[in-house]
Amino acid sequence: MRIGLVVDSACDLRGSFIERNHIEILPITVKIGDAVLADRRNEQATLEFLHSHIAERGAEAETMPFTVEQIRDVFLQKLVIEYDHVFCLTVTRSRSPIHDNATQASFVILNDYRPMRTAAGHTSPFALRVIDTQSLFAGQGVTAVEAVRMIQAGEGVAKIRARLENLAINTHTYMVPRDLMYLRSRTKAKGDKSVSLLSATLGSALDIKPVLYCNRGETKPVAKIRGWDAAVRKLFAFGVERVRAGLMTPTLCLSYGGELEEMRLLPGYASLIDACRDARVEVFESVMSLTGMVNVGKGSLVMGFASDPHEFKE
Structure with missing residues (x-):
């Protein structure tokens, strides 16, 4: 059986890994003023954005995920022909409509795919599973890497899905934002009240950096540490x-x-790289997606891994 993999562009994995493993990207479009940029996991394009004058207005950006119709077209024009079963892994639905759009599109796809497959000479049915990773950024990468490993190992669809x-419920994502005032401006623009003006102002004045945590779609601060270097070291x-x-x-992303x-x-x-090498854990590093950088600010650091429940101790 030919099994394919789709992720959205908020998934932080290097473009070379995505291309080498034939992972399909659902782009997220970023609009800032009159400038419109499609986030397709192109590190060079992302860094050019970062260093351009447009990045100064990032807090005003509008992010537009693929619509139901656009997702449908990606599948019907390509994926239903190239694969027999596709897993679509999305950023947590609590932060983006991508999961819901992909789910709605899946119903249309499964009703409309037969003429395309028949014309391509395929008589077997096509199947699609949309999975909410319940994570974001580097955390999304953990699930995608495991999917690639299992597909390449020849594992069956049921086993891959269960895994x-x-x-998804055991992936833990941690982030240290560089600029609290930017993050506050961005969350305000999106109607998110999780970073108040007072906490952002006091945090900036005192150089307090929060450690933000995402698990099972919920995001919250788990620590407040004075100084950027101290926060990332922790x-x-x-x-x-x-x-x-x-x-x-x-895997650690x-x-x-x-x-x-x-x-x-x-x-x-x-020290982290040394510990991963000793434990035979592969480290996947990437420039943060354009979507992620617009939402949390340049210079932010994100770490994702899957493990048993635990607590972050300051």
Whole structure:
């Protein structure tokens, strides 16, 4: 059976990994003033955006995920012919309509695909499963990497589905934002009141950096640490602790809102890489998606992995 994989562009994995493993991207369009940019997991295009004057107005950006009709077209024009079964992994539905759009599109696709497959000489049925990763950014990457591993290992559809759905509820994503005032402006523009003006102002004045946590679609602060270096050092040290305790998959994903060389110079990074090497955990690094950077600000650091429940200790 030919099994395919689809992710949206908020999934933080390098473009080379996505291309090498034939992963289809559902782009998210970013509109800032008169400029319209399609986020297709192109690191160079993302970095050019980051360094351009447009990035200064990022808090005003409008992000537009693929509509039901656009998702339908992607599948009917290509995927129903190339594959027999497709898993579509989306950013948490609590933060984006992509999951709901893909789910609605799946009903139309399963009603309309037969003429396309018949014309291509395929008589077997086509199936599609939309899975909410219940995560975002680097956290989404964990589930996608595991899907690739299982597909390449020749695992069956039922086993892959059960594994991915289990990982979705056990994926943990942590982020340290660089600029609280930017994050507050962005959340306000989206109608999200999770970062108040007072907390953003006080945090900026005192150089307090929160550690934000996402699991099962819920996002909340789990720590407040004074100083950027101290916050990222703590996050990396926590990553070392979790890796040594044992992860559910041999995967740890990192994404950064800037050049990866900058991330690799952050305090605590080398220790995390050493711990992953010793535990035979593969590290997947990527420039944060354009969508992610617009939403949380440049310079933000994100770490994702799958493990048993735990607490982040300051």
